[in-house]
Amino acid sequence: xxxxxxxxxxxxxxxxxxxxxxxxxxxxxxxxxxxxxxxxxxxxxxxxxxxxxxxxxxxxxxxxxxxxxxxxxxxxxxxxxxxxxxxxxxxxxxxxxxxxxxxxxxxxxxxxxxxxxxxxxxxxxxxxxxxxxxxxxxxxxxxxxxxxxxxxxxxxxxxxxxxxxxxxxxxxxxxxxxxxxxxxxxxxxxxxxxxxxxxxxxxxxxxxxxxxxxxxxxxxxxxxxxxxxxxxxxxxxxxxxxxxxxxxxxxxxxxxxxxxxxxxxxxxxxxxxxxxxxxxxxxxxxxxxxxxxxxxxxxxxxxxxxxxxxxxxxxxxxxxxxxxxxxxxxxxxxxxxxxxxxxxxxxxxxxxxxxxxxxxxxxxxxxxxxxxxxxxxxxxxxxxxxxxxxxxxxxxxxxxxxxxxxxxxxxxxxxxxxxxxxxxxxxxxxxxxxxxxxxxxxxxxxxxxxxxxxxxxxxxxxxxxxxxxxxxxxxxxxxxxxxxxxxxxxxxxxxxxxxxxxxxxxxxxxxxxxxxxxxxxxxxxxxxxxxxxxxxxxxxxxxxxxxxxxxxxxxxxxxxxxxxxxxxxxxxxxxxxxxxxxxxxxxxxxx
RNA sequence: GGCCUCGUAGCAUAACUGAAUAGUGCACUUGAUUACGGCUCAAGAGGUUACAAGUUUGAAUCUUGUCGAGGUCACCA
Numbered sequence: 326x327x328x329x330x331x332x333x334x335x336x337x338x339x340x341x342x343x344x345x346x347x348x349x350x351x352x353x354x355x356x357x358x359x360x361x362x363x364x365x366x367x368x369x370x371x372x373x374x375x376x377x378x379x380x381x382x383x384x385x386x387x388x389x390x391x392x393x394x395x396x397x398x399x400x401x402x403x404x405x406x407x408x409x410x411x412x413x414x415x416x417x418x419x420x421x422x423x424x425x426x427x428x429x430x431x432x433x434x435x436x437x438x439x440x441x442x443x444x445x446x447x448x449x450x451x452x453x454x455x456x457x458x459x460x461x462x463x464x465x466x467x468x469x470x471x472x473x474x475x476x477x478x479x480x481x482x483x484x485x486x487x488x489x490x491x492x493x494x495x496x497x498x499x500x501x502x503x504x505x506x507x508x509x510x511x512x513x514x515x516x517x518x519x520x521x522x523x524x525x526x527x528x529x530x531x532x533x534x535x536x537x538x539x540x541x542x543x544x545x546x547x548x549x550x551x552x553x554x555x556x557x558x559x560x561x562x563x564x565x566x567x568x569x570x571x572x573x574x575x576x577x578x579x580x581x582x583x584x585x586x587x588x589x590x591x592x593x594x595x596x597x598x599x600x601x602x603x604x605x606x607x608x609x610x611x612x613x614x615x616x617x618x619x620x621x622x623x624x625x626x627x628x629x630x631x632x633x634x635x636x637x638x639x640x641x642x643x644x645x646x647x648x649x650x651x652x653x654x655x656x657x658x659x660x661x662x663x664x665x666x667x668x669x670x671x672x673x674x675x676x677x678x679x680x681x682x683x684x685x686x687x688x689x690x691x692x693x694x695x696x697x698x699x700x701x702x703x704x705x706x707x708x709x710x711x712x713x714x715x716x717x718x719x720x721x722x723x724x725x726x727x728x729x730x731x732x733x734x735x736x737x738x739x740x741x742x743x744x745x746x747x748x749x750x751x752x753x754x755x756x757x758x759x760x761x762x763x764x765x766x767x768x769x770x771x772x773x774x775x776x777x778x779x780x781x782x783x784x785x786x787x788x789x790x791x792x793x794x795x796x797x798x799x800x801x802x803x804x805x806x807x808x809x810x811x812x813x814x815x816x817x818x819x820x821x822x823x824x825x826x827x828x829x830x831x832x833x834x835x836x837x838x839x840x841x842x843x844x845x846x847x848x849x850x851x852x853x854x855x856x857x858x859x860x861x862x863x864x865x866x867x868x869x870x871x872x873x874x875x876x877x878x879x880x881x882x883x884x885x886x887x888x889x890x891x892x893x894x895x896x897x898x899x900x901x902x903x904x905x906x907x908x909x910x911x912x913x914x915x916x
Numbered sequence: 917g918g919c920c921u922c923g924u925a926g927c928a929u930a931a932c933u934g935a936a937u938a939g940u941g942c943a944c945u946u947g948a949u950u951a952c953g954g955c956u957c958a959a960g961a962g963g964u965u966a967c968a969a970g971u972u973u974g975a976a977u978c979u980u981g982u983c984g985a986g987g988u989c990a991c992c993a
Binding site: 352354355357359360365367369372379403404405406449486489490491628630639640641644646647648649651653654657679680681682683684685687708710711718743747749776777778780781782783784786789792793794795796797799800802803804806807808810811814815841844845848852856857860863864867870871873874875877878879880894915916 | 919920921922927928929930931932933935936937940941942948949952953955956957958973974985986987988989990991992993
């Protein structure tokens with residue numbers, strides 16, 4: 326039984342008996358360091374019922390609790406704050422009972438668990454992944470892991486945007502300028518190769534537009550009339566008409582991209598239970614649009630384009646099908662959502678997509694709701710802010726885009742440089758060393774990206790992220806490695822019954838924090854926020870380091886105390902490893 | 917211009933969703949260690965939480981306005 330819960334019941338009883346007040350939920354906060362105590366109750370909300378001043382009310386509740394509950398050893402009152410001093414006993418008992426529990430803090434999944442689908446990554450197939458995708462992937466993966474740990478059945482998925490005008494541009498450019506180049510012939514990663522032709526298209530297209538403008542045409546008109554653009558559009562129509570040649574080219578080039586993505590995903594350590602392809606879902610989308618017209622959810626304009634009128638909801642009219650009958654983004658997303666709902670019967674879906682698409686998802690959810698799907702209310706857009714660089718915004722035109730693969734290599738290289746300088750790995754084989762450098766480099770990258778609240782725009786400073794001091798992944802990894810070193814030295818310490826011991830302040834703080842891990846998992850799941858897990862881990866590590874510095878573990882006063890401190894250490898190491906795993910980060914035994 | 921986000925020490929960020937003197941890291945000052953791994957610990961300095969009103973016993977958090985940054989209003993995705 327949770328200590329807080331026990332005391333919470335006590336407070337409910339106290340309020341009932343003292344002031345005849347019925348309260349359901351009591352909210353405690355940890356007592357601030359500068360005051361004496363462990364848990365704090367804010368009594369302001371109860372003043373109306375007590376009809377007394379805050380101090381007096383707090384004293385009355387405090388006396389009641391001290392008398393009725395063993396755990397409450399003492400209390401003090403500062404203004405309207407009732408600080409409760411909790412005896413060591415429940416904490417020591419907790420430690421003894423949980424320090425070696427597997428998956429401490431995780432809630433088991435069963436048949437009745439809510440099922441959640443988490444979509445993330447969802448790349449276009451015309452260019453390689455960049456820094457922005459990294460934030461997306463790490464976030465989506467981590468949120469999925471956290472929600473799983475909180476007790477939900479989770480399906481990870483992505484929708485691969487494999488069709489549309491963008492891939493046609495790459496295809497067209499390859500056909501015109503590629504001279505049969507392949508990943509094998511060029512030695513380029515498939516996604517990089519296809520991306521290069523997308524850039525090539527853009528270059529050639531701009532030349533055409535410029536020529537037209539020089540010939541006296543308006544800029545906008547020129548952009549529409551440039552031969553390359555018309556050809557690309559024609560290609561898209563041919564694709565939708567299933568033209569054999571076009572399909573063949575499309576399949577070949579997409580395959581290159583998928584092979585490239587697979588490498589990147591592997592290095593990132595993310596995975597998916599199911600991939601969806603827009604080339605499969607856009608047709609369902611079109612069907613739904615047709616039905617939606619009959620239902621009156623959509624309407625057709627004279628030119629044949631189909632729209633949804635959302636002006637009543639304070640939004641605009643939104644196009645859902647082009648006048649030439651081809652699908653737009655919205656068409657596909659409607660189809661994809663419905664297909665998933667049918668296939669997995671999930672209770673809720675989470676879309677990990679950047680905040681520049683806030684409007685799109687607002688509209689999508691609204692349309693699905695109008696179409697009458699009851700699950701439309703359980704859709705959530707996990708919207709995250711852009712990633713800026715110290716030099717400013719990433720802009721493809723200015724070539725300031727940070728490539729995902731390049732960045733990962735760079736992180737690993739830096740980890741190697743720093744580790745070699747410290748030279749603590751002589752006995753490791755080259756292979757093991759390489760593994761470790763990757764582990765540290767990726768730990769640095771992932772922690773840096775995930776410790777920031779997803780909603781917020783963030784600044785990615787490669788230099789700072791790889792700093793092994795302070796609030797970073799490697800710092801946490803280091804603490805873990807050091808604890809492991811102590812545990813190796815401790816060997817098999819006979820487990821003594823230490824439940825009668827009095828705790829050192831540092832020990833008590835640490836145990837209190839460990840005790841809170843299950844709550845943090847729930848809170849992080851509810852808020853879709855890996856940042857809460859990251860901050861929790863960092864606090865844990867700091868508390869441990871302080872404990873480590875203040876008391877001696879292996880040279881403890883006696884065997885009973887030593888046994889307890891070893892337990893605290895082992896427990897801390899396992900919670901560090903567990904919480905890092907929720908962020909997709911592994912922790913080494915040595916580093 | 918309409919709508920949506922966001923403004924917290926020099927920089928990067930936190931605050932359990934309304935509670936105590938706004939935490940933490942980097943950078944800066946000072947100190948500890950004959951080591952259970954110094955990639956550590958302890959202490960110091962640094963803030964009118966963009967600004968102005970309002971609600972409240974209590975506001976970084978809620979309301980309104982001003983200023984600033986970004987996003988979005990495509991038959992692009």
